[in-house]
Amino acid sequence: MPAxxxxxREGPVKDPQKxxxxxxxNRANAExxxxxxxxxxxxxxxxxxxxxxxxxxxxxxxxxxTIEDARGWYESPQYQAAMADRLKAADYRVILFEGI
Known part of the structure; x- marks a missing residue:
C-alpha cells in the first residue's frame, strides 16, 4: 500500500544558505x-x-x-543529516500517511 x-513550510525561509x-x-542523494x-x-x-x-x-x-519505506527514508542517516539544515532554515509540519 503506498504511503x-x-x-x-509554515512560514518564510529564515536562513537561505541552510x-x-x-x-x-537531497539532490546529491536522489538516486x-x-x-x-x-x-x-x-x-x-x-x-x-x-x-x-x-x-x-x-x-x-x-x-x-510503503509506510516502512517512508519511515526508512525519513530516519536514514543521509536524510537526518540534511534535515538538520532544514530545521534551521524554516519551520515545517511533516505528515506521514498511508494511501489506499
Missing part, C-alpha cells in the same frame, strides 16, 4: 533515495491553494511504496 509524506544546503544534499526507498516526488513547491485552515508558505508531496 505519502507531506511537508508544509535551505540551499538541505536542497543540495540512492529512489533505488533504496522508492521515493517519488509528486509535487515540490508547485502552485497550491489553501482552501481551509492556516495558509502554508510551500508544500512538498512525496510518494513511497
Amino acid at each position: 505519502y509524506l507531506i511537508f508544509t 535551505m540551499e544546503a538541505y536542497s543540495a544534499a 540512492e533515495y529512489a533505488s533504496r526507498f522508492g521515493i517519488k516526488p509528486l509535487s515540490v513547491y508547485g502552485h497550491f491553494e489553501t482552501l481551509e485552515g492556516e495558509d502554508a508558505d510551500g508544500v512538498v508531496l512525496l510518494e513511497f511504496p
Whole structure:
C-alpha cells in the first residue's frame, strides 16, 4: 500500500544558505533515495491553494511504496543529516500517511 509524506513550510525561509544546503544534499542523494526507498516526488513547491485552515508558505508531496519505506527514508542517516539544515532554515509540519 503506498504511503505519502507531506511537508508544509509554515512560514518564510529564515536562513537561505541552510535551505540551499538541505536542497543540495537531497539532490546529491536522489538516486540512492529512489533505488533504496522508492521515493517519488509528486509535487515540490508547485502552485497550491489553501482552501481551509492556516495558509502554508510551500508544500512538498512525496510518494513511497510503503509506510516502512517512508519511515526508512525519513530516519536514514543521509536524510537526518540534511534535515538538520532544514530545521534551521524554516519551520515545517511533516505528515506521514498511508494511501489506499
